[in-house]
Amino acid sequence: MILSSLPSRIDRDLYPALMSPEMCAKYPADQKAFVRIDTSLRVYWHTLFDICPELLEISGPDGLSIFRPFMAWAEERKLAFDWFYYLWVYAWLRQSPFKEQLLADQKYLRSIMGASAARWAILDRGRARGIAIGCADTTDFVIGWKCRSVRFGRQVELIEPEEPLPPPPEVFGYFTLPSFELDIFPGWQGVTR
């Protein structure tokens, strides 16, 4: 249903819609508010599929069979969408009709974990230098390092340990590294909403 009376004078009026494909559809498409919301939603889309293009093999080229139901699911659960964004996409896929395809090839999981580690390395402003992300579906884990020199950007490494770490208690777990060394395993922390 299109509602022309939705408040849409200032940006703040649109905040609740900026991450909701469902609410976006309620704004008249010939108005600026719709374009503003659409632009915001495209950033979520590109943040997912530009970084993990493999997922388009599962969803089809427009990605919408993943994007729309995932965003609705995330909204119901009020997910924060910090660097866990990608991990929640995996969690959703794992309970979706795409589950079999997802689990048939580890490349999807590797891409998701790498994207999440990179996002942490770009956005986190705490004192930790690195993050390790593990998953119950693999013994491999991924490390993201923040930028350590003006000459280099952030770095993401896939670690295939000879002696695997214990699996995280939930689907994903992580721990942060106080220096630019992988020299501790303090145990897995769970992903929070």
Place this chain on the structure above:
Amino acid sequence: MRLGFNFTLGSTYDMVKRLIAEGHIDYCEYLVDNFFCVDPDELAKAFDCPIGLHVMYSRFLEADRPTLVDFAARLRDCIDATNAIYVSDHILRFTHEGRAFFHLGEVDYSGEYEFVRDKVLEWQEIVGHRIHFENYPSIMDGGLDAPAFFERLTKETGAGVLFDASNAVCANLNCGTPFEAWRNVIAAAHHFHVAGYRNSIVEPFIALDTHANSLSPETLAFLRDFRSVFDKPGATMTYERDQEIEFEDIVADLKLLRNLFGESQERRHDLVVSA
């Protein structure tokens, strides 16, 4: 007018060095919190030019005080090590009800004025330094209230404005904020940004601040019309480019800016001294 370039990523290191060596820019602006794990002395020595600092993710409107105190301690180390010519930040919304925006939100300039003012006062006190806050590339009509908001904010907090000229062009195209309304803000400002923008994918088109294109004719006309309001002793203008980074395109835009403002007085002075 001193011209600068924004340094956000390690991958443009060699290009920025070349821009400095060839005299296209006079200073460099770090997106400083991207480099909080880099030794501040390395930041100070990385480029042979003055340094400006631009903060992206302080989230000072939303973060709690201990988080801000820790952020400020690291910012302070960078300010001191680089002897920064200015420190700048953004007045932005990063979340709504705890959920992150990926395309950041504009504040409500009328309804939230007191809240923002108090946060600005607190943030400057924590950092222990004057901060210049950047104007948003407004899309919605709240952007009409932005010039008066910044005028009042600077009066009541002692903060400065980092005036982004192309963001004002986006606001002009999107919600009609007149350039004239910014005159006092520009006159009082010493630090500026300028960049390319592009239209939204869908219509009715809105102008989006993408830092991926060359300067638009509208931006250049705005700079020309207000040239004497922008230019003043100590003034800086950072050319921002984060995507589609092509050396020749960037140099072409920097040459347009040089022609428009003339060779920087400070720069000439430096050259005379070093000669």
